[in-house]
Amino acid sequence: MVLQMLDDDGERIATETVADLVKVTKGAEDLGLSLSEAKSLLAKLQQAMVETQVELWLSENRELDGRRLRSKGSYPVTFHTLFGDVRLKSPRYFLPRTDGASSPATVSPLRTLIPDHIAPERLYLETRWASLVPYAAAAELLADVLPIDCGANATTVRQHALRTARRIERELTEERVSFMQDACPRDWMNLPVPDGRIVIGLDGGYIRDRDDRKKNFELIVGRSLPEVGAQRYIGFVHGYDRRPQRRILDHLKKQGVQANQDITFITDGGEEVRSLAEMIAPASEHVLDWFHITMRITVLRQFAQGLENHDEQAGQDLHETLRRIKWHLWHGNVYRARDEIAGLRFDAEGLETGYPNMRKFLTAIGEFQTYIASNRAGLINYGERYRSGERISSAFVEATVNAVISKRFAKKQQMQWSRIGAHLLLQTRTQTLDGSPRSTFRQWYRGMANDNHENGEMVRAA
Secondary structure, eight states, X not given: OEEEEEOTTSOEEEEEEOOOOOOOOSSGGGSSOOHHHHHHHHHHHHHHHHHHHHHHHHHHSOEETTEEOOEEEEEEEXXXXXXXXXXXXXXXXXXXXXXXXXXXXXXXXXXXXXXTSBOHHHHHHHHHHHHHSOHHHHHHHXXXXXXXXXXXSHHHHHHHHHHHHHHHHHTOOSSOSSTTTTOOHHHHTTSOOOSSOEEEEEEEEEEEESSSTTOEEEEEEEEEEESSSOOEEEEEEBTTBSOHHHHHHHHHHHTTOOTTSOEEEEEOXXXXXXXXXXXXXXXXXXXXXXXXXXXXXXXXXXXXXXXXXXXXXXXXXXXXXXXXXXXXXXXXXXXXHHHHHHHHHHHHHTOOOOOTTHHHHHHHHHHHHHHHHHTGGGOOOHHHHHHTTOOOOOHHHHHHHIXXXXXXXXXXXXXXXXXXXXXXXXXXXXXXXXXXXXXXXXXXXXXXXXXXXXXXXXXXXX
């Protein structure tokens, strides 16, 4: 196979033999190119193409202010591409001396063309795959299907993926934590009518701490579900990210959310996630997840059922009180619900029974009373909202925790993570799950095409 490269005028630039294949057809395995042959062909083709392109680019960028720069030798560099690691010579040129100026004496133009020594498409694939599977598995996958035997290891893939994450971090919006900061409410009246309500669910998950293996640290993850448009994920390490509200605001702006748009935050009522939903937008509300309410009531019912075995009437009375509490909460009657909870605690504390778990029962009632009191602002009329077809539960966030944390951070295998490593990986993983890394890379590299559907359309058009 011979490679011929032509310039814009059709003149031949270079001709090179990149492969000399002899195929003997004896079976299906002999048809076409084998994987090893294809990898070898692509590697040689890539080397020849990159060398020629770099040579032409250097010839066009050797002048400064109309003066041709003198050479001062060269040094080897490696350009990591999808189709092999290309070895290049990076020339150095003397710079004209400037009197009284402490400017560098030489320049290496190739640093401008390939500052990171890696092709954007390879960086994109390494980041995407490393966000979905362990670093070692991503490196093995790259080496299996692409001619990149050199340099494809877990450490390199991890470094490249985290480099992408750091760049994402640097591009967060300005230091704002809400739509209301430094904004005039009168300007909201001039905004266009928003595209409906957006629901955001936030929840936490835990992974093993690498620095203290006996402890875990918390990851906050969430998913936003707009009425119009695609859903998106968000995640960060609680305590490591000092301005999480700014991250949420940036997340909402990227989805086109406006200051006058209705935003509903559904959380489990934890203090950390509850504080994130405060003061983000003037038209936002915080809703306590109904699933977590019923889960706590179910625990109390189990205690009451155990009490029936020792005091049947007392157990039945407490069961009836719990039923009324749930009914009042479902209909948004917070005052009556809190009054019933106080009565439940008073009645339980006055019992004289041999139930062995009575102390735990009283503790659970006290915790439930505190839980409802702390989240009273997030208690709504769940029945009315449910009948209107709106979300009242963060069950979709529970699935998000599983998708974002458990399936990649190997929760069951107790993998250990540093806080910064987990936080940075969350940034690329959440983007990968909602399909946005492609647009992110295109903003960084305007000429990059990595959409398979688009490439197919271009081929058919040609």
